[in-house]
Amino acid sequence: MAEIIVPELGESISEGTITKWFVKEGDSVNQGDVLLELETDKVNIEISADNSGVVSRIAKQDGDVVLVGEAIGSIGVAAGGASAPAAKVAEPAAVAAPAAPAAAPAAPAAPVSESAAAILASPAARKRAREQGIDLSQAQGQAPAPAPAVATPVKSAPLTQAEPASVSKDAKPTERKRMSRRRVTIANRLVEAQRTAAMLTTFNEVDMTAILDLRKRRKQAFFEKNDVNLGFMSFFTKAVVGALKAFPLLNAEIDGEEIVVKKFYDIGIAVSAKEGLVVPVVRDAERLSFAEIEKNIVELAGKARANTLSIADLQGGSFTITNGGVFGSLLSTPILNTPQVGILGMHKIQIRPVAIDDVRMENRPMMYIALSYDHRIVDGSEAVRFLVTVKALLEDPEALLLEG
Numbered sequence: 001m002a003e004i005i006v007p008e009l010g011e012s013i014s015e016g017t018i019t020k021w022f023v024k025e026g027d028s029v030n031q032g033d034v035l036l037e038l039e040t041d042k043v044n045i046e047i048s049a050d051n052s053g054v055v056s057r058i059a060k061q062d063g064d065v066v067l068v069g070e071a072i073g074s075i076g077v078a079a080g081g082a083s084a085p086a087a088k089v090a091e092p093a094a095v096a097a098p099a100a101p102a103a104a105p106a107a108p109a110a111p112v113s114e115s116a117a118a119i120l121a122s123p124a125a126r127k128r129a130r131e132q133g134i135d136l137s138q139a140q141g142q143a144p145a146p147a148p149a150v151a152t153p154v155k156s157a158p159l160t161q162a163e164p165a166s167v168s169k170d171a172k173p174t175e176r177k178r179m180s181r182r183r184v185t186i187a188n189r190l191v192e193a194q195r196t197a198a199m200l201t202t203f204n205e206v207d208m209t210a211i212l213d214l215r216k217r218r219k220q221a222f223f224e225k226n227d228v229n230l231g232f233m234s235f236f237t238k239a240v241v242g243a244l245k246a247f248p249l250l251n252a253e254i255d256g257e258e259i260v261v262k263k264f265y266d267i268g269i270a271v272s273a274k275e276g277l278v279v280p281v282v283r284d285a286e287r288l289s290f291a292e293i294e295k296n297i298v299e300l301a302g303k304a305r306a307n308t309l310s311i312a313d314l315q316g317g318s319f320t321i322t323n324g325g326v327f328g329s330l331l332s333t334p335i336l337n338t339p340q341v342g343i344l345g346m347h348k349i350q351i352r353p354v355a356i357d358d359v360r361m362e363n364r365p366m367m368y369i370a371l372s373y374d375h376r377i378v379d380g381s382e383a384v385r386f387l388v389t390v391k392a393l394l395e396d397p398e399a400l401l402l403e404g
Helices: 123-132 181-196 209-226 233-246 290-305 380-394 397-403
Strands: 002-005 015-021 034-039 044-048 053-058 065-067 071-077 088-092 199-207 252-255 258-261 267-269 271-273 276-278 319-323 342-346 349-355 361-374
Touching: 181 276, 199 380, 209 290, 209 361, 209 397, 233 267, 233 290, 233 319, 233 342, 233 380, 233 397, 267 290, 271 290, 342 380, 361 380, 380 397
Parallel strands: 267 319, 319 342
Antiparallel strands: 002 071, 015 034, 015 065, 034 044, 044 088, 053 071, 199 361, 252 258, 271 276, 342 361, 349 361
16 A cells, blocks of 8 residues: 655645546556646646555545645555555646745645644644654644644635625625635735835836837848747847846845845746746846747746746746736836846837927837836835836847847
8 A cells, every 4th residue: 555645846835735636546547647736836736656556545635735745645556566655746737826936925734644633733844844854743742832823724626606795685696716726825925025025116118119120120030040039028138137237236135134136137027827927937038149038938938828837937036027018008017026126017019109309209109117126125216227227228129139
């Protein structure tokens, strides 16, 4: 008999929610068969069988919250089979929440497994116990160490039927749906960003005439050479890197009472996915060509929409770019992707009359850009000059191309 154990799920992840079992009790499975899918705060992970045999017990059901190291079922191992825990992590199968290096707030902890039925501990306490080699089963009867209280988990399967908001005969029809684990994490992170950072936003506008002209003249040759379209994001990524080099505090984060200035330029690109906005990271953007940036973005966006992003795709960004313009947004104030201290918001290109000089007016393709920043370490004048630098680089795109 081999137990199905929840494996290590990745850095800072101590629990997950079972989204779906692909097998039932009595089913025969082969080594490597996918048994179930877990939703974590960052990605969905498939857990596969490490042994061939028959599923003899399923202890946790769809919607249950489970902890790393918890036994959630068992497999009757075939003759000659190994008796190691019968689960391993397959490649992640879904996207993450707005990602950032910091750990997301944990969801309520689940009841402990049958092998530790009388032992209650938070996920953080269990993680510390594992790291220190402490057997929690030997801790019964001892005074418990102080730990944050945890709420009793509830099954998180979505409610598909409408539920009345009131028993009153005049009640209007409504429908209740439980938030997914990832949506809860997104909500908590956004609230935490607004609560902990002294967030301000400054605005400017960019005349997109030169970029549109350059793309019109070179897009065909660019595609034939690189097999990828010349989009807007490569221009903005390069402009942001140039501005970050001039104003390095926008490429930093706060760690206690210290400022950590990053000497690399890993730029997060916000992508809209089914479960919400995710921020995969283009690594070492300062070293990449325009074509390499475009290929990175196309690949990451495709993985996000196909639910195949990995945790590694989402970790370690130093600054974020988000483009609400693709949905028609004319102006917005983006929220920081903590612990980053800066995020640039792009918007819809809108034809507007612009004064060329004292007597001439022209209709020009204009875009409002917004920089939200953490005022704790970034002064207003520095934020304004950063955005002016981005504007200047974008309005001279050929120089941006030549300088890389």
